[in-house]
Amino acid sequence: MNRALPLVILAMAILAFATMLLVVVPRAQIGSEPPAAGLRAYSPEELRGRAQYMSLGCVYCHSQQPRTPDQAPDGERGWGRPSVAADYAYDSPHLMGTMRTGPDLLNVGARLPSTAWHLTHLYRPRAIAPWSIMPSYPFLFEIKDHAAPGDTVVWLPREQRVAGKVVVARPEAMALVAYLLSLDRTYPAPASAIRDDGYSRVGGKP
């Protein structure tokens, strides 16, 4: 430990080794899987919504990775089957998230396929769930006196409405909802799929 160069070289070599294991080999393995059958690429509108999702930081409260029934009851919550690597083939960047301050969203398009619901929820989450701590996104909407033709009016419960005004969704809101509705990985998982099976040690079913 009296020479700087070997120290630096060895330290970099160890990092390179770790990088090979944690990045290069998994990349090769995951990359060898084709996109899941049933998965479709995002449309331009959905990609615009995805950009909204990223820029508003939805990922910090919502995961997009349902777990196996061996580990957690995500399936029983309606969040969908455990996701596999092939489900994310078109996700760049990935938005798997690490927090569930809100529910998992990988299949929200399947369990909540109503655009109107999502618009209300984005405009005022607490109109739907009083306990919710999700931010409201009023800047994705416009308050108008009358809806113009082609406008999507946001429905609000009776007690939340403002008389003589209507809430209209901006294109950003429509795109975000389009992205949310595109989150639907309810097609069957490929059998050879890659995922963490560390909780399937049980092997057979009880």
Added chain:
Amino acid sequence: MTDPGHTATETESPRDQRKGRGLPHSIYALGGGLLLFALVMLVRDDILLRSGPPTPAAQDNGAIAFTPPPMSSIPNGPAGASIRHGMAIFENTGTEARAFVGNGLACRSCHLDAGRKADSAPMWAAWVSYPQYRAKNKKMNSMEDRLNGCFSYSMNGQDSPSGGPPPKGDPIYTDLEAYFHWLASNAPTGAKLKGAGFPKLKLSSLGYDRDRGRAVYAQHCASCHGDDGQGRRDLNGRQVFPPLWGANSYNWGAGMAQINNAAGFIKANMPLGAGNSLTDQQAWDAAAWIDSQERPKDPRQKGSVQDNAAAFHEGEKTFYGKTIDNHLLGTGTSPKPRL
């Protein structure tokens, strides 16, 4: 390793050597504890995650616990065919023994889970206790005699197409007995099996009361058996929840028409899936409400209801022969036109 320029070690007193050791020891203890924890978690992952949920342990109060064989172990061949047919009769009595059934019930209406469920007069327990002397007809009864009684009273054979129970020696009896015999595979003969018959409930000083029972019935029974006690049919007209009184139910001669039997059955099994959730008193009262409704007449009745009550219902806990709301119970219902 030892530093030549560092001479302190040579002059240290034993006390000094111990000094400063406390913290390393606690760090080792922390590390060791952590390690132990990791190992325990490994074991937990391995063993606990592997095991399924715990099953309730069987209690033992002197009687012998018995588990009937699984359905999948019914043998093939002619013996198996007879067992299977016996089971079919048991479950689908109105079809398989159509000529001898005069109501909307099946054997399994009272002997739950195809005669397998403990505390609802399971057939594996019945099989090993016959032939038996019965006070009901004051003679030694074979299983066939007993089944004949079931068809006469519980299945209300008098209103069936043939007007009575299957004749002696009918294959219906043989097949049912084959099924019972198989259900009782490896059961000890004559022993007291746990869960045999219906549980016997003690009657409190409150007795039983049909008005209290009406409330119990409305709260706990009516959603399935209907306010009118006629049970419920599915969309094909198939009886799902059995009728408890009226023309489509058991007649006044049935064992279930005695309040103590009904109370025991109710206590242990009703509401279905939530057995033993009612108190003994609620079970007695609900049974009283059900028993105080009119049902097909007792087929043994020759003269008046009062005569029959004296002849066959003496000492029974029943409303037979009593007058409720100006109606003499036991008069019987008029037979319903068959579907």
Added chain:
Amino acid sequence: MLTIGLFLAISFLVSLAGLTALIWAVSTDQFSFGQKQARIIFIEGEEGHLDDPTAGSGSRDLERASIDRTTAWPVSLFLGAAVVWLVIGSFFGLIASLKLHLPDWLDENAVLTFGRMRTLHLTMVIYGWLSLGGIGTATWITPRIFHSPLRSPRFATWGAIIWNAGLIAGCVAIATGWTDGEEWLEIPWQIDGLLALGGGLAVVPVLRTAFGRSVDHIYVSGWYFLAALCWFPALFIIANIPGLFVGAEQATVNWWFAHNVLGLWLTPLGLGAAYYFIPKIIGKPVYSYSLSLIGFWALALFYSQVGIHHLIGGPVPTWVVTLSVVQSVMMVVPVLAVAINQHVVVASNLWAFRASLPLRFISLGAMMYTLASVEGSLEALRSINTVTHFTQFTIAHAHLGAYGFASFILFGSIYYMMPRITGRAWPWPGLITVHFWSVLAGFAVYFVALTIGGLLQGEAMLDAGRPFAQSVILLKPYLEARSIGGAVMTLGHILLAVNVAGILARSAADARKGETA
């Protein structure tokens, strides 16, 4: 499957072989150094005396004074900027925390939405406060342990300027919604170039000083600093290459990076500082100098492979997750080695702990490193992770590492270094005590609340019979407690900033006086 299993086995065996070789080398004294080399940080007559920093000013030693003079300007720049980022970052953190239980507060503008506040907080405190502060500390300590003046300090100055410019641009980008979208990597890659360039420039003086040092031995802090300063640019550049990774593979890169930012960047910076300041302030060498070898190399071997434990139960290959789980638990070895070395010397000199505020910060920080690492090892176990994953528990844990450990050490380092850099005593020493107690109390509230809240939240989410809403409802009081703790911490940061501003202003006034005189 065979090849993958092979990889797994090989990686673990390689790590174990490295560890075994290291333990063998240390126990048979293959490296001929010991406590003598540990004393390299002292100069004649220093040893055995408390180096009381809060009161005193510069060193009496002329050689060291000349060394310190070379680092004074770039280090002041790094530390000054770091403190500014800390204060701003804490405010954003506080706003984000408040928004979690006051969701309708400040919701009229996209810039102020929770997702952006939180991201700004993370970016500012990691890349502003901790990274700049860490580089500054390393730049200051390295010449001292090498007994050589800092070479090419201009590179460090430019590095600091470019890094800050990049960071400002990055924060503006995030605030306006332009982001790369991955946790810890939100700054758009187009701007990342500035950070990479700034970081690269900042490394040059340290490396050049190391290669041109005037003593033979490299003190342990030097190992950590040299390695960290080489590791980080490599990590940062690989993780930010646009378009190379997609989907699930990108997630492995994401967490390989994000955990290595802690493990191979903030941790070695913090540990290096602790390895220097603790013995230096107490005036006694560390407990077992050769043990620190194990601490360092085992950290490199094991910490570099732990990142994928963030994806336990996720859509990545089992083997890579398991590898990270195992290496996370193996981290116990280096953590113990470091703990023995650092805590024992403090524990046998508790009077110094009471006497010196910087030591108090640094030693507490080192203890929280032990705690955070132990907690991290446990959290990586599948049975525990299944509860804590996706909950506020991980937030508490991240703050135990980044705040309790790294920030506390940095606080202490600043309190030690600034008087030596400026040649002035702290203008308001009383504020240092208030700072210490406010951040300690605030952090205790923060950590305990989120740990308990996170565990309850995890338990609720594992029970299919409890609606998801319950996990949110039960969390609210703990989120409120977190805001209270965070507000108290922010208050402490302001006091630090006031003191730093004061000492810098006075030294600038001195300098002007010196010029006019």
Added chain:
Amino acid sequence: MSEHPLADEAFEPYEPRRPVPLPVYWMAIALALWGAVTLWNDSTAQSSGVGQRLAEAGDMTRRHSAAGADLFAQRCATCHQANGAGVAGAVPPLQGSRFLGANPQLVVQILLHGINGPIAVGGDRFDGHMPAFGSVLDDGQIARLVTHLRATWGNGGEVEAAFVKAQRQATRERHASWNGGADLVSLDPAVGPQPAFLSAPPAPSDSVAMALARGGKAGGWACSACHGAAGEGRSGVPRLAGLPADYIAQALLAFSTGTRPSDIMGPIARQLDGPERVGLGRLYATMASASRARPELDGDLARGATLALQGDDRRDVPSCFSCHGPSGFGVAPIVPAIAAQQPAYTAGRLAALGRHGKDDAGAAVMPSVAARLSDADRRAVADYLATLPPSPAIDTDTKDAR
């Protein structure tokens, strides 16, 4: 530099004789062993996880290629009985049925679309409802099933999958069941004289309920947006078609009062008044739609079938069908249909009932039954129910009158 006296001048922290303390060795060795065991364990986990998925895929294939006799036992025996005797007065017998002797097209069509109306079999009249299997059995399964039925009770002759495919294709526009024997006799007169189909008086066209379902109340969220145009539900959204009208109306009331908490249904239900709840109940009760449910919870289908058909006496769990009807079609007015229900809904509801049964009025028995089901059981039974044909739609008004 320092005015602080040293507490103990003599003491120096020292490097012990052994530079690496012994406990560190032990821990390193123990951790290495732990790591090795964990790695080995998890490598078996990986193969068992992959094995599990492969086995499921295999299960699926096996289910799709099940022999006709097995299909009969699984799919038909709950109603027609294992020996084909049917249920007197409710389910027609297969033994000696002229329908099985007729053109195979007839049986295939019945299986594809179901029957809704009176038929005469073996001299008895049945006024029932046979579910449509078209959405839960594929062509090969129907072909093998029909082959088995005809070989056992009809006049033999194999039916090919291609034949079923052609039949399915020929009637793909048909969304309703066959209207009893009167309708079927047109396919093959060999079935003998059949009772006339008296079309029920057209249900009072509940345009209000229909507008609510399709357009939502006052521009609000429409039922059909999530539950589907025909109430068929989708992954995570419950099926409504064929649920008893009263059950739906009661559920909407419970949502609105909060006795059945639901963040999604609560705000909608609060906007509805009594007649609207009843109208929506009737609307969905009479809707016919194909099953969209598929097993998706990794449940053990065999275990699920056991629970549904026989229950589990060790845990005192009665069979589902003992209350929900022999095919899970529900029993009006309050026992809901569970066949073809979305598995995530079934399992989640069971979990919620098992834990919070008390806040749910109207479900007195389910909480105690659900509480005795393990997580794996809930998933098993939910997945099994998802494989069943949907409950046939009935006109509740005429049924109640009967």
